[in-house]
Amino acid sequence: MDYQIIIDSLPAMFDGLFLTIQITAISLACGLAMAVPIALLRVSKNPLLWMPAYAYILFFRGTPLLVQLFLIYYGSGQFREELESWSLWQFFREAYFCAVFTLALNTAGYTAEILRGAIRAVPHGDIEAGMACGMSKPLLFRRIILPKAFRQALQAYSNEVVYLFQATSLVSIISLMDLTGVARVIAARSFDIYEIYITAGILYLVVTYGILYLFKKLEYRWSGHLRRHDTGSAP
Amino acid sequence: MLDLQGYGWMLGEGLQLTLMVGVCSLVVAILMGLLGAWAKLSSSAVARGAATTYTTVIRGVPELLLILLVYYGAPTLIQHILVSFGNDTLIDVNPFIAGIITIGFIYGAFATEVFRGAILAVPKGQLEAAHAIGMPRLLVVRRVLMPQVWRFALPGLGNVWMVLIKATALISVIQLPELMRNTDIAARSTRLPFTFYFAAALIYLSITIISMIAQQHLEKWSNRGIRST
Numbered sequence: 001m002d003y004q005i006i007i008d009s010l011p012a013m014f015d016g017l018f019l020t021i022q023i024t025a026i027s028l029a030c031g032l033a034m035a036v037p038i039a040l041l042r043v044s045k046n047p048l049l050w051m052p053a054y055a056y057i058l059f060f061r062g063t064p065l066l067v068q069l070f071l072i073y074y075g076s077g078q079f080r081e082e083l084e085s086w087s088l089w090q091f092f093r094e095a096y097f098c099a100v101f102t103l104a105l106n107t108a109g110y111t112a113e114i115l116r117g118a119i120r121a122v123p124h125g126d127i128e129a130g131m132a133c134g135m136s137k138p139l140l141f142r143r144i145i146l147p148k149a150f151r152q153a154l155q156a157y158s159n160e161v162v163y164l165f166q167a168t169s170l171v172s173i174i175s176l177m178d179l180t181g182v183a184r185v186i187a188a189r190s191f192d193i194y195e196i197y198i199t200a201g202i203l204y205l206v207v208t209y210g211i212l213y214l215f216k217k218l219e220y221r222w223s224g225h226l227r228r229h230d231t232g233s234a235p
Numbered sequence: 236m237l238d239l240q241g242y243g244w245m246l247g248e249g250l251q252l253t254l255m256v257g258v259c260s261l262v263v264a265i266l267m268g269l270l271g272a273w274a275k276l277s278s279s280a281v282a283r284g285a286a287t288t289y290t291t292v293i294r295g296v297p298e299l300l301l302i303l304l305v306y307y308g309a310p311t312l313i314q315h316i317l318v319s320f321g322n323d324t325l326i327d328v329n330p331f332i333a334g335i336i337t338i339g340f341i342y343g344a345f346a347t348e349v350f351r352g353a354i355l356a357v358p359k360g361q362l363e364a365a366h367a368i369g370m371p372r373l374l375v376v377r378r379v380l381m382p383q384v385w386r387f388a389l390p391g392l393g394n395v396w397m398v399l400i401k402a403t404a405l406i407s408v409i410q411l412p413e414l415m416r417n418t419d420i421a422a423r424s425t426r427l428p429f430t431f432y433f434a435a436a437l438i439y440l441s442i443t444i445i446s447m448i449a450q451q452h453l454e455k456w457s458n459r460g461i462r463s464t
Contacts, residue, residue: 063436067418071433166297170299204297
């Protein structure tokens, strides 16, 4: 084991980790914003609405992320003229944009499927009670169905966040300097291959369990009304 | 099938290798999963600790990094150890073997959880009854435990398979000519990247859809004779 190389490469690795976390956070925010409307379309009874949503979810969950990434990053080159005429080429030329775009589309598919399951799990009585109070459909979704569904989905969503955080390592293949990208460059240069990869692995491990810990805290907070409150009186 | 400018056969060959890597990795994953589940449920603290470390580490580290570590890191590590014993041999890892071992090892951690749940789902009274009529331990495992474990594990294993077959695309980074790698070559030489990656996406999607249908049939078949609630 060569410990000096590990210490020397730590600053660069932290820079890489920062990019990894940044890409994860932006993709998650965009993906979640897209997932809500897709999930709402998916639970609709109108085939014109649920079928496109189903196709979207099936495509992004049924194909490897690497294929999706290459399809957007390299595939966009085939439509360069069209993209240039809409002045979109400046975006698709950038590996960073393509990475965030692909990851956001991908996580939107997975998150929509999680939300669909959670919306289905909202008790029917709650919905009937809302309707009996004269709530309109949008109000019912905003006040009753979505808040309950989000709480229900939290556990599954924490797994999706961890999955996406680790999936960002693929962006190193399209030349971005995320944690895996930095590790690959240092390993190729120094030949201290396993020291570097193991260090990078430990950094991923720490952040992964940090994310899971934060979600556990959040779940505890969101389920406050379901816990027994200690009133202080003797049993 | 589509000719794809004469590169269709390349995708076909890649698909064959992808399926082969997938099936071999699944076998490794199932073996690792059974071993892991046995260790997790064993009374030995060492075995439990090892199995927990295994699933914890695999869950926390990206697949791509593990593939790079096994393919590029492990040979150097073994060489360094051998050199310290005064043995100087060059180790060369075959990408096919490295891919199967890594993917199998990663999804073995997921299969461990699947099998653990399935073993716990078998009613305890049945195992006690088998012991009571004097069955030896191995016979209990073979005749009473495992037939039911397969049935309980089937939905979980189906999911493992569907995630695993998509993960095989990552082996293209270690130059194994599977579907993704061959698509890459074809896309570069024809300068039609979108066409080829889209074709590859549709092939992977077909594998997923066929697997979903097969899983439904298998579950129906394995649940025949079971009263549904």
